[in-house]
Amino acid sequence: AQRVTQPEKLLSVFKGAPVELKCNYSYSGSPELFWYVQYSRQRLQLLLRHISRESIKGFTADLNKGETSFHLKKPFAQEEDSAMYYCALRDAGGTSYGKLTFGQGTILTVHP
């Protein structure tokens, strides 16, 4: 069974500080990992996926298969980064491509 764990429910940092949101997963197949974000009063939306290996809004995430982790990082947090962040996994090699398994989410608050 696939599982995604986000150990921190809440994370607070000050503006300009580095931030790292942790995500660990368990899955024996070929996982595809994502970070979704939900800003206040907005919908859940895709932030980035591990395959693209790009930086979005200054955030990056590297898939570490050895540690089964996909931590989200940003070197200098901004107040507008305050949001709920969800790590999600899908089975890239299975038949239910649409099934996303989400972690419990981390609320990031960036203080001025």
Place this chain on the structure above:
Amino acid sequence: ETGVTQSPTHLIKTRGQQVTLRCSSQSGHNTVSWYQQALGQGPQFIFQYYREEENGRGNFPPRFSGLQFPNYSSELNVNALELDDSALYLCASSSGRNSYEQYFGPGTRLTVT
């Protein structure tokens, strides 16, 4: 481009009743997924519909059923409501069953009393 819409926004039902939730997918999308999000939890996959057929199901009992229509809009039906069904129900559409990006609606908040 029209985004994903869901109706109603909120509703309150009594235990044992039945409920139908509706979702209109984003223009050009033929795949709809439904998720249940309990308070303080991440969304949990219920099922996905692709071109009017169920294409994958999560760990939910048969009293959770769905439909997808020729215009790719969708319904989620829940029979014999239980208190634990109280949650935010999210619909997400994508441009294909293999598409990696899902576009979420605002959700329907269901309260079962």
